[in-house]
Amino acid sequence: MNAAERALDLLSRSLMVLASLAILGMMVQVVIDVALRNIWHSTLAGTEEVVSAYYMIGCAFLPLAWVQRERGHVIIELFTSWLPERSTAFLDGVVMAVVGAGLLVFTVATFDKALAMTADNEIMIGTIDVTVWPSRWMLPIGIGAMALCMILQSVQEFGRAFGLLPPRPRPAALAEDIEPI
Amino acid sequence: DPVKIVYANYLNPKHSTNPLLVEYFNRVQKDSGGTVTFEYHFASSLLTGKDIPGGVRDGIADSGYFVGAYVPSEMPVDNYLGDFSLISEDPLVMTGVNNELVLFNCEQCTDEYEKKFKTKFLATYALTPYVYHCKTEVRTLDDMKGKKVRGLAGYADLARAMGAIPVNVNADEAYEALDRGTIDCALHSITAQKTRSYGEAAKYIITDSLGGFFGASLFNLRLEKWNKLTKDQRDAIVKNIPELVTKSIYTYIKEDEDVVAEYTKRGNKFYNAAPDLGKFFVEFRESYLSKAIARGKERKVRDPEKIADELQRLKTKWTKLLADNGRDPETFQKLLWQEIYSKIKT
Amino acid sequence: MSSLSIGIAGIAALLGLLALRVPIGFALGSVSVVGILLIRGPDAALSVLANQPYTFIAHWSLSAVPMFLLMGNVAFHAGLTRTLYKAARLWLSGLPGGLAVASTAACGMFAAASGSSVATASAMGRIAIPEMLRYRYDPGLATGSVAVAGTLGSLIPPSILMVIYAIFAEVSVSKALIAGVIPGILSGVMFALLIIVRCKLNPNLAPMVRDQVTWHERFVVLASVWPLPVLILGVIGGIYSGIVTSTEAASLGAFLAFVIAACQRRLTWKVLVDSVADSLKGTASIFFIALGGILLSRFMAFSGLPNHLAEVISGLAIDPLLLVIVTSAIFIFLGMFLDSLGLMLLVIPVVMPAFEAVGTDLIWFGVLVIKYLEIGLVTPPVGLNVYVIKSVVGDRIPLETIFKGVGWFIVADIVTLALLITFPEISLFLPRLMD
Ligand code: NA
């Protein structure tokens, strides 16, 4: 269990590093393009395509596993707030197993698409042609990693439900932000 | 047996082709004795331009408006044909050419639809010419130098050749980009003056044709559906196409004329380029043929010269047909039926 | 089962899944995929899943969301926002809910720099909310006010949705954009009035400054407030001078935030890492929900449910007032579930002819449409702006608190909507000046 947790931690962290390059790359490339156009009457051809295909896809899909690791995917707690802690854990275990399985289907579907687009040598046409098929692979990678996190967390929730693992720590209170008036 | 066909396109709700499609659907329904009905989703409400070809293949929709330029690597042959838009001066001629070519005279073209997308190609049209809409009065080649110009693919090459800067601005931002001077000129058909409000920001329109896009096929049907239809049902579909295509293309031409009249009244200027720029356009378009062929090879189109020759042959044929028979809508519709659609095996 | 009943069953299933703690994006997506499977078969369902998430995200104009998130996060982590809020607290010490009013005004100003409501909330959430919480504002008020004021982003130009509407309706883009200005300001004023009244009636919502503030204190603090105004004005200036398009403006804003932080010697490695990580977490969780929303719109297109409702409208073409009221009800109902673009794509083509038939000014109608879409951004269960705010505040404030905080503002929005319907001049005054 610990080994799986460490491996997934490393995986989601590495994907975050790649995503960081995407978000910073987006900012830098757009600013360079703007500067070239306005100051030097030139342009960084392919910016729109690179931003759309690589940076956007990288920002949106690569951090998914990390977000799940931190339980950052939004859920509605209102209707289950009356449940005792261990029942909530059991419910979460079931839900996460189902969601994990669904995400695996999503992973396989996007994997097949990535394969097909690689075979087609997918491009986007802008002021120049930009090869974009590599960006297709970020979907199965990002979604697959999220699926694995989800499945691991499902197992952990079942552990909590049956008292084999300690309860999850409560979220930090608002106190840290509050300043005396 | 009653059959429902789900149709998808991405054209704006007010685009002139949409009501004509609805009319077409109604005619097919009537002629099939009510056995073929249509459920249509316009304006990307079901599938975006990029999603339509694959969506029809996979059965999300049964039929749709295909624009290969959105999926260049999946439709290399269609895109290769699209490159010849630059040599399209006469939308009527090119409409005839392209339909005949893809249906009967270019195996690769047919295969791309039927084998790759499991779809029967049925109707396309050539659009009215692309022209430059500019913020300032651009007349000469010298005026063009250093101008920031919106245009993709072949048109980006044209901008570079003129010494202008090809800028890629998103379609939804093009009006504002013109308005604030982020770009100086944008390339679109004349109707964009009205439909995209270009006329409020770009009051100078160089009417020299830069070719009319013909990579848009407006009605394609999944083979699985086509194969399920009876002969009578297929006949109802095919025999109504010439009217659909004819009305669409003549509506485009009429809209262009109306927009020129309306915006001339508002003080916008429609004019020809100065001789040097005009000559540059013509030469660029002629020289583009070899570039298109080279690009076709790059994109793994087999024997692109053969397709180009066939295209030229049909262009000559249709130019002559129209010269001999006249250019009114009835004649054009009759020619489409006689030369093309009557020959489809139903 | 007919497509329509599959659609209705789908909505019911969605509500059930949401109540069972299923992640929202997944609940939306899975219901849609299963629904499409039932209507169009497994190949179609898998095809939607394999391709549409990619083509939806790989889109240039969406890049404003990560970039404005990054801008907001840099401003927050480098502390560029603190002095401004300190100043606002001192200057607005006599105004009930002063900081929430100031945040609303800041959102309104930022709306002039941002083309989308989600992007506006992305940027302002990080800037405004922690500051209000720091001064013990009620969490529902703090989050709700920014979630709602973020929706000014699509009403005040630039506005991507308004441009799309104008092209849809074939009306003048510039007139449609300018038509949003007064309604945008009016909406903001209504929000501010609501905040003031609520805080006056219940001072616990927004604790006032205890001691008397001197004018000396007020002027001293002004010297250090410049970073945020410079940032916002820099972005607006970039747009209106034509240096950047409204999407590029977001990248420019993020870059300017880094530059200002560096000038203030606050750009540490930790600031960089925290800003980037928070922005990525926000981007991924917002887009994951947005993706589910897109798939739901596709499913709804198949079910024919929006069409079915919208066709009711075509039958009402006799009485313009009735037409507008029923349209409003349908838009607000569908806006609970559908994303902005999906709502526009599915409903506008069906209802527009009815409005044209009674001679409605389509620019005025455009303002109403944008207002409907903005209300849809904050209504449960699918209120993207609320999820943007949720991704900013994280675990510490429950989603229900934000939706509850938003509730009051929706009432204000409905009053605004009634004013816009009763007095078309509010929308049409500026465009008419252009003739
Ligand atoms: Na805006």
Ligand code: NA
């Ligand atoms: Na909503």
